[in-house]
Amino acid sequence: xxxQTAVMQENxxxxxxxxxxxxxxxxxxxxxxxxxxxxxxxxxLVFAIIIxxxxxLFWLSLFxxxxxxxxxxxxxxxxxxxxxxxFVTTFKVAFIVTGACVLLGYPLAxxxxxxxxxxxxxxxxxxxxxxxTSVLVRTYAWLVILQRKGLINSWLIxxxxxxxxxxxxxxxxxxxxxxxxxxxxxxxxPLYASMKTIDTDCLRAGMNLGAGPVATFRQIFFPxxxxxxxxxxxxxxxxxxxxxVTPALMGxxxxxxxxxxxxxxxxxxxxxxxxxxxxxVLLVVTLALLGLFQxxxxxxxxxxxxSR
Amino acid sequence: xxIAPSALPIGMRGIEKRFGSVPVLRDLNLDVEAGEFLxxxxxxxxxxxxxxxxxxxxVRANAGSIRVGGDEIITTPPHKRNIGMVFQNYALFPHMNxxxxxxxxxxxxxxxxxxxxxxxxxxxxxxxxxxxxxRRVDQLxxxxxxxxxxxxxxxxxxxxxxxxxxxxxxxxxxxxxxxIELRALHRRLGMTTVYVTHDQREAITMSDRIAVMNGGRIxxxxxxxxxxxxxxxxxxxxxxxxxxxxxxECRNGSVWYEDRRIHxxxxxxxxxxxxxxxxxxxxxxxxxxEPTSGVNVLNATLSDIIYQGDSFVxxxxxxxxxxxxxxxxxxxxxxxxxxxxxxxxxxxxxxxxTILVAAD
Ligand SMILES: Nc1ncnc2c1ncn2[C@@H]1O[C@H](COP(=O)(O)OP(=O)(O)O)[C@@H](O)[C@H]1O
Ligand SMILES: [Mg+2]
Numbered sequence: 147x148x149x150q151t152a153v154m155q156e157n158x159x160x161x162x163x164x165x166x167x168x169x170x171x172x173x174x175x176x177x178x179x180x181x182x183x184x185x186x187x188x189x190x191l192v193f194a195i196i197i198x199x200x201x202x203l204f205w206l207s208l209f210x211x212x213x214x215x216x217x218x219x220x221x222x223x224x225x226x227x228x229x230x231x232x233f234v235t236t237f238k239v240a241f242i243v244t245g246a247c248v249l250l251g252y253p254l255a256x257x258x259x260x261x262x263x264x265x266x267x268x269x270x271x272x273x274x275x276x277x278x279t280s281v282l283v284r285t286y287a288w289l290v291i292l293q294r295k296g297l298i299n300s301w302l303i304x305x306x307x308x309x310x311x312x313x314x315x316x317x318x319x320x321x322x323x324x325x326x327x328x329x330x331x332x333x334x335x336p337l338y339a340s341m342k343t344i345d346t347d348c349l350r351a352g353m354n355l356g357a358g359p360v361a362t363f364r365q366i367f368f369p370x371x372x373x374x375x376x377x378x379x380x381x382x383x384x385x386x387x388x389x390x391v392t393p394a395l396m397g398x399x400x401x402x403x404x405x406x407x408x409x410x411x412x413x414x415x416x417x418x419x420x421x422x423x424x425x426x427v428l429l430v431v432t433l434a435l436l437g438l439f440q441x442x443x444x445x446x447x448x449x450x451x452x453s454r
Numbered sequence: 455x456x457i458a459p460s461a462l463p464i465g466m467r468g469i470e471k472r473f474g475s476v477p478v479l480r481d482l483n484l485d486v487e488a489g490e491f492l493x494x495x496x497x498x499x500x501x502x503x504x505x506x507x508x509x510x511x512x513v514r515a516n517a518g519s520i521r522v523g524g525d526e527i528i529t530t531p532p533h534k535r536n537i538g539m540v541f542q543n544y545a546l547f548p549h550m551n552x553x554x555x556x557x558x559x560x561x562x563x564x565x566x567x568x569x570x571x572x573x574x575x576x577x578x579x580x581x582x583x584x585x586x587x588x589r590r591v592d593q594l595x596x597x598x599x600x601x602x603x604x605x606x607x608x609x610x611x612x613x614x615x616x617x618x619x620x621x622x623x624x625x626x627x628x629x630x631x632x633x634i635e636l637r638a639l640h641r642r643l644g645m646t647t648v649y650v651t652h653d654q655r656e657a658i659t660m661s662d663r664i665a666v667m668n669g670g671r672i673x674x675x676x677x678x679x680x681x682x683x684x685x686x687x688x689x690x691x692x693x694x695x696x697x698x699x700x701x702x703e704c705r706n707g708s709v710w711y712e713d714r715r716i717h718x719x720x721x722x723x724x725x726x727x728x729x730x731x732x733x734x735x736x737x738x739x740x741x742x743x744e745p746t747s748g749v750n751v752l753n754a755t756l757s758d759i760i761y762q763g764d765s766f767v768x769x770x771x772x773x774x775x776x777x778x779x780x781x782x783x784x785x786x787x788x789x790x791x792x793x794x795x796x797x798x799x800x801x802x803x804x805x806x807x808t809i810l811v812a813a814d
Binding site: 345347348350351352353354355356357358359361362365366369370 | 510511512531532533534535536537538539541542543545546547548549558559562563606607610
């Protein structure tokens with residue numbers, strides 16, 4: 147009898163303040179461990195193909211040609227004017243190509259978004275079609291079209307529009323034309339997707355409240371398409387910064403971009419440390435740009451831009 | 455009810471609309487009086503939204519005429535119609551705050567900044583959203599969005615306000631509250647209003663008149679009480695309120711259900727087949743001893759009784775197998791004479807509550 151009472155008292159004491167706190171905490175810990183176990187294959191993969199190579203790249207960039215530990219690879223960017231020039235060229239090309247993609251891509255995406263469903267999906271196939279051909283092939287095709295005795299120049303001369311062939315390839319304009327063609331879908335697709343999500347009732351409401359077609363576009367459609375435009379612009383801009391094939395083939399040696407510099411440094415001069423430093427700088431600049439965009443978009447979402 | 459000085463009547467004539475070869479509106483005629491609150495009521499797919507879209511100018515009719523205060527507007531572009539609209543999903547501009555949403559129509563009309571601020575403030579007051587001008591749209595609750603949409607649709611004092619199921623996204627309590635507020639707002643501002651709903655109770659609560667739509671036509675246009683008391687078609691009788699129907703026949707100037715003569719208060723219609731409309735709350739339980747002169751008696755077998763606290767519902771089956779429903783309050787005198795399920799019952803219906811409609 148006495149023992150029984152003691153057991154009951156003990157049970158009552160545990161049930162009162164405790165209420166399985168310990169068991170629940172253990173259970174929660176066990177659950178997160180299980181989740182971690184499930185995630186581990188993909189985490190391992192990320193580690194093996196992203197973290198390790200980038201870490202290695204960074205490590206390589208810290209050694210000079212003689213194998214000594216130094217910051218010479220980074221100091222070189224500030225000492226040699228040619229690096230700064232390459233850097234400027236890269237950004238110039240990226241800005242021009244992104245601008246050209248916006249000018250061509252926005253009306254295209256707008257048209258696609260306004261077409262009936264069937265027509266839009268057929269037109270979208272034409273936008274995506276070039277993806278199925280290699281960048282190299284397309285770049286050579288542009289070379290054939292744009293060169294001094296290429297299609298465009300011979301047509302224009304035959305038609306009597308010009309007497310001297312235009313220099314369209316082997317310079318900056320060739321690079322811009324080729325890259326714009328290749329990167330356009332990267333702008334159009336996210337932009338189109340975001341335009342499709344704009345509520346037609348919002349546009350109707352705009353007209354209902356007295357805004358004509360132009361005002362409705364300017365004050366409602368365009369602002370609502372900006373997030374899609376921003377993500378397209380970021381993708382195109384970032385891809386431009388690391389672009390290699392087209393500037394190498396269409397630039398005629400006159401347009402030196404960052405990725406070409408990397409290629410020269412590693413395969414021509416076999417200076418892996420310097421090449422790695424170039425890679426690290428490109429990576430850091432790209433990440434900084436992405437961060438900036440993220441911050442701007444975040445600011446927009448919290449309404450800093452919204453009250454105009 | 456005050457009529458706003460800017461309120462105008464609408465006259466719609468012969469509106470036809472087909473999507474492809476499917477007719478959605480068929481020879482539709484409708485007059486809305488200046489300052490009236492008119493509701494288009496009908497089941498889903500009956501063409502209510504389409505008619506509203508044609509009024510607002512977003513959908514082009516195949517034929518017809520719309521006159522607003524004498525002016526033909528059927529080809530006027532939407533932004534020149536000066537008609538306010540509240541959309542079903544509110545269609546607020548997500549990139550603008552509440553103030554700019556409401557100021558939008560004023561901005562389009564070139565109203566000066568000071569006056570805009572004043573009018574937006576007044577509109578916010580009217581919909582009880584004082585001080586929320588700086589809120590972002592996504593920080594508002596459903597009911598608040600609804601109010602912003604309403605404020606935006608009336609701030610520019612439009613000639614006409616259209617609303618497409620504006621309360622359907624709100625929960626029941628808020629919906630009933632907003633019904634009363636919308637009604638009060640309409641009383642105060644007196645703008646011509648065309649309101650769309652598929653909820654008969656909402657239509658009855660809010661409207662001056664109701665146009666019942668079915669299959670792209672207006673079946674009946676009437677005051678809520680007349681619509682309920684005197685439906686003209688089987689569709690209207692079954693869509694508004696609950697009804698059971700039994701077939702009756704008119705011959706030799708009187709109405710017959712099987713071999714029993716039916717008393718009616720209204721004049722007997724032309725000979726032919728009709729349906730008698732039996733509203734659950736118009737029927738009453740008869741004790742066998744009660745005199746039945748001038749009362750139509752229906753003998754049936756009680757199949758079930760459901761108590762609902764304040765009231766009860768009796769389900770009974772007529773000899774021909776048709777269902778009857780009776781609803782009454784739980785008074786002790788009624789409960790005292792309540793038979794048990796399986797027993798015969800007599801339901802009485804007064805002659806002035808006896809409605810006949812043409813069979814569909
Ligand atoms: N854009 C459209 N294309 C084809 N059919 C449509 C379109 N809009 C509406 N309809 C059809 O017209 C009919 C009426 O629709 P609607 O006016 O939306 O009805 P309600 O608002 O009364 O539910 C429906 O059968 C619907 O399928
Ligand atoms: Mg509808």
